[in-house]
Amino acid sequence: MSAFKCPNCGKTTGGNEKFCIDCGQPFNISCPECGEGWRFMYEYKFCPACGHNMKKANATKPQPEQKKA
Numbered sequence: 001m002s003a004f005k006c007p008n009c010g011k012t013t014g015g016n017e018k019f020c021i022d023c024g025q026p027f028n029i030s031c032p033e034c035g036e037g038w039r040f041m042y043e044y045k046f047c048p049a050c051g052h053n054m055k056k057a058n059a060t061k062p063q064p065e066q067k068k069a
């Protein structure tokens with residue numbers, strides 16, 4: 001397992017986590033079109049399995065928890 005950097009907050013995780021231990025960013029998501037699961041598909045513009053445009057999915061990604069002041 002290689003280290004995986006959270007694309008949302010930059011926290012380095014061990015690579016096994018399904019969610020960022022720091023901000024809760026999900027690392028494994030599924031294509032809404034074909035249901036194929038991928039490692040953090042937010043980096044993908046299109047689903048590698050079916051070509052579904054992932055930009056829409058990216059727009060609806062959950063907002064990270066606001067940092068407490």
Ligand SMILES: [Zn+2]
Nearest residue numbers: 006009020023
């Ligand atoms: Zn994070």
Ligand SMILES: [Zn+2]
Nearest residue numbers: 031034047050
């Ligand atoms: Zn797909």
